[in-house]
Amino acid sequence: MKSETLGGFTYRWDDGCFPLGADSLALGEFATLKSGQRVLDLGCGAGLLLLLAARRERCAALFGVELDPHAAALARENLACNSLAGTVLTADYAQAELPGDFDLALSNPPWYSERSGAVGGAGRMETQAIPELCAAAAKALKSKGRLALCYPPERLADLLAALREAGLEPKRLQFCRHRLDKKPSAVLAEGVKGGRPGLEVLPDLLYEGA
Numbered sequence: 001m002k003s004e005t006l007g008g009f010t011y012r013w014d015d016g017c018f019p020l021g022a023d024s025l026a027l028g029e030f031a032t033l034k035s036g037q038r039v040l041d042l043g044c045g046a047g048l049l050l051l052l053a054a055r056r057e058r059c060a061a062l063f064g065v066e067l068d069p070h071a072a073a074l075a076r077e078n079l080a081c082n083s084l085a086g087t088v089l090t091a092d093y094a095q096a097e098l099p100g101d102f103d104l105a106l107s108n109p110p111w112y113s114e115r116s117g118a119v120g121g122a123g124r125m126e127t128q129a130i131p132e133l134c135a136a137a138a139k140a141l142k143s144k145g146r147l148a149l150c151y152p153p154e155r156l157a158d159l160l161a162a163l164r165e166a167g168l169e170p171k172r173l174q175f176c177r178h179r180l181d182k183k184p185s186a187v188l189a190e191g192v193k194g195g196r197p198g199l200e201v202l203p204d205l206l207y208e209g210a
Helices: 022-030 048-055 068-079 132-142 153-165
Strands: 002-006 009-014 038-044 061-066 087-090 102-106 140-152 168-177 186-193
Touching: 002 048, 002 132, 009 048, 009 068, 022 048, 022 140, 022 168, 022 186, 038 132, 048 061, 048 068, 048 102, 061 068, 061 132, 068 087, 102 132, 132 140, 132 153, 132 168, 140 153, 140 168, 153 186
Parallel strands: 038 061, 038 102, 061 087, 102 140
Antiparallel strands: 002 009, 140 186, 168 186
16 A cells, blocks of 8 residues: 655555556646535545645535545545545446536546557546546536546647537646656646636646656
8 A cells, every 4th residue: 555645634545546646736736626615526546636625625525436446445545534524436427426516526537548559557548538527527517617637638639629518618728747848748627617718828837846
């Protein structure tokens, strides 16, 4: 079992879960979050994004959905061990009956389709396509609720198209780099349910410690 201290919380995971990474940490800081909001993590793994949300706003209401029973159990343990109230549902988020009252949905989904030829381990290979993720988020969000997620830059066109198709207008975008002289390795995006057109592109983020 591995562990990492995150602003007073301890995140624990093992080799059966997607590992802690700079992209998830960046997403946790990027997402628009206010005190007392209801937060949903779609494909929550061992609960990292839920802990990152609670680190920013301790009174946020936390809810996660995870298909893998082992990872879902670890997510529940991570909440309990950090004295955080929250619910983690073991289910396919595309099929789950979720209340449509969330303020913020988060996701660091698998980046590559099975036919892409990309190499990144099982945790990076899609079981649900990005349009299905965006559609599930749109159903779970209240009007003007937000979906924030991390994705590979080479699939940005697919992501923006899926957000708009689901009624989640892209509003904020930020590219992430490990070094200034290298191309972006990830892109953070946030869409608003029923939002008006108008996209803010933030300055590139240089990963801490890069």
